[in-house]
Amino acid sequence: METITFKIDGRNCTAEKGQNLIEAAKQNGIFIPTLCHFKHLNPLGSCRVCTVKNNGHTIAGCIVKVAEGMNIEVNTPELLDARKAILEMMFVEGNHFCPSCEKSGDCDMQNLAYETGIRYTRFPHLFVDRIVDAHPKRIAVNQNRCIKCQRCIEEVNTNDGYKVFQLTEKGNKTQVSIDYEQEAKLSAAEAEHAMHICPTGSILVKGKTFSKPFGDRAFDYKLGRKDISLNDIKKHTTTKGSKKRIATTSLAGCFGCHMSLLDIDLGLLDVIELVDIHKSPLTDIKKFTERCDIGLIEGGCCNTDNVEVLREFRKNCDILISVGECAIWGGLPAMRNTVPLEACLSEAYLNSMTSEEGETIIPNHEDIPKILNNVYANHDVVKIDYHIPGCPPNANHIWNVVKHILFEEEYTIAYSEFKYD
Ligand code: SF4
Numbered sequence: 022m023e024t025i026t027f028k029i030d031g032r033n034c035t036a037e038k039g040q041n042l043i044e045a046a047k048q049n050g051i052f053i054p055t056l057c058h059f060k061h062l063n064p065l066g067s068c069r070v071c072t073v074k075n076n077g078h079t080i081a082g083c084i085v086k087v088a089e090g091m092n093i094e095v096n097t098p099e100l101l102d103a104r105k106a107i108l109e110m111m112f113v114e115g116n117h118f119c120p121s122c123e124k125s126g127d128c129d130m131q132n133l134a135y136e137t138g139i140r141y142t143r144f145p146h147l148f149v150d151r152i153v154d155a156h157p158k159r160i161a162v163n164q165n166r167c168i169k170c171q172r173c174i175e176e177v178n179t180n181d182g183y184k185v186f187q188l189t190e191k192g193n194k195t196q197v198s199i200d201y202e203q204e205a206k207l208s209a210a211e212a213e214h215a216m217h218i219c220p221t222g223s224i225l226v227k228g229k230t231f232s233k234p235f236g237d238r239a240f241d242y243k244l245g246r247k248d249i250s251l252n253d254i255k256k257h258t259t260t261k262g263s264k265k266r267i268a269t270t271s272l273a274g275c276f277g278c279h280m281s282l283l284d285i286d287l288g289l290l291d292v293i294e295l296v297d298i299h300k301s302p303l304t305d306i307k308k309f310t311e312r313c314d315i316g317l318i319e320g321g322c323c324n325t326d327n328v329e330v331l332r333e334f335r336k337n338c339d340i341l342i343s344v345g346e347c348a349i350w351g352g353l354p355a356m357r358n359t360v361p362l363e364a365c366l367s368e369a370y371l372n373s374m375t376s377e378e379g380e381t382i383i384p385n386h387e388d389i390p391k392i393l394n395n396v397y398a399n400h401d402v403v404k405i406d407y408h409i410p411g412c413p414p415n416a417n418h419i420w421n422v423v424k425h426i427l428f429e430e431e432y433t434i435a436y437s438e439f440k441y442d
C-alpha cells in the first residue's frame with residue numbers, strides 16, 4: 022500500500038494511492054455529497070452531485086482515484102452553486118411533493134436539499150406523468166421520484182445472481198424497470214434493503230412506508246438559533262418610527278400557512294404591538310386603503326382570481342413574500358399539472374367517489390374564476406422579493422423572517438426550520 026498526499030480546498034490530505042476520492046475525503050474529515058455513490062459499488066458517476074475540480078478540470082468526484090500532488094476543489098462558491106443547480110434540476114425533472122411522500126424525513130435527496138439551502142428552484146418544474154408500478158410482490162416503484170442513480174440496479178440481486186432492476190428506454194425516457202419474476206424471489210429483508218439504498222422515495226416496500234414516527238426518522242434533528250428579542254425590535258421601532266403594515270392573502274393554498282401564522286400564539290401580542298395587519302383573511306379587511314410594507318402570499322395561482330389578487334398585492338406592497346411551497350412552486354395543487362385540465366375536471370366533478378351517478382355538469386359560470394391550464398408559482402406571475410420555504414413554514418420562522426426584514430436585522434435561517442413534511 023502506497024500512501025500519497027494531495028490537497029482538498031488547500032488542505033493537506035493523505036490517502037492510499039488510487040483510493041476513491043469520496044472515501045479518501047471522508048477519511049480526511051471532508052464531506053463530498055453524492056446520491057449515486059454507495060460504499061462498495063463501482064463508481065457510477067451518474068448523479069453528478071459530487072462535482073469537484075481536479076487540477077482545474079470539472080469532474081464527478083466519485084470517479085476520481087486520488088494520486089500524489091492532486092489539487093482538488095470541493096467547496097468553492099462556483100462548485101457549491103453548480104451542486105445546488107444539479108439538485109434543483111433533479112427536483113424539477115421529477116414530481117417531488119415531499120409533504121405527501123412516504124420517504125420524507127428519510128430521503129437523502131430531500132436532506133441534501135436542506136443542506137444546500139434550496140428554497141426554490143431556478144428552473145421551471147416539468148410536471149411529468151410517469152408510472153407508479155405497484156404490480157411487483159413486495160415493492161412499488163414511483164418513477165416520478167427516480168433520479169436514475171442506478172444504485173438499485175447495481176446493488177439489488179437475487180440469491181441466484183439475477184438483477185431485479187434494470188434501465189429501459191433511452192434519453193429522457195430512460196426509466197428503471199422491475200423484473201417481476203426476480204423481484205418475487207426477494208425476502209422481506211432484501212426488499213427493505215432495496216428501499217433503504219434508494220436515495221429518494223422511488224422504491225417503497227408495500228406495508229412498510231411511514232413506519233417511523235416524526236423525530237425518529239434519519240434526518241430529524243434540530244439546531245439552535247439566535248433569536249431577535251422583542252426589546253431589540255422595540256428599540257428599533259422607537260428610533261425608526263411608526264408601526265409597519267402587513268397584508269396577507271391565501272391563493273391556491275390550504276390555509277395551512279395562515280394556520281401556521283396563528284400558531285405564533287402569544288407572540289401574536291408582540292405582532293400586534295409592532296405591526297398593523299391590513300388586508301387579510303385574519304382581519305377580514307377586503308380592500309387596500311393604505312400602502313403596506315409587506316405582503317405575505319400563501320398559495321400559488323390556479324385561477325384568474327388568484328392572478329388578479331396577486332397583482333393587486335404587488336401594486337400595494339413594498340415587499341412581497343411567497344410563504345410555503347404552494348406559493349413557491351405550486352405545491353400539492355400543482356399535482357394537477359401532470360394531467361390535462363379536462364381530465365382533471367372530469368375526475369373531480371364527474372367520476373370522483375363522491376360524484377352523483379350519471380353526473381354530467383362541470384361547474385362553469387361567468388361568476389366563477391376561470392381555471393388556468395396549470396398551477397403557477399407566484400414568481401412566474403409577479404416579482405417576488407423573498408421566499409419562506411416549508412409546508413407549512415413553522416410559525417416562528419414566518420414571524421422571524423418578517424420582523425427581521427421589517428426591522429432590517431440580519432437573520433440566519435436554521436436548518437431545522439426548512440421542513441416540508
Ligand atoms: S421526500 Fe425525497 S423522494 Fe420524496 S418527494 Fe421529497 S425529495 Fe422526492
Ligand code: SF4
Nearest residue numbers: 167168170171173219
Ligand atoms: S429507483 Fe431509486 S435507487 Fe433506483 S435508480 Fe431510481 S432513484 Fe436510484
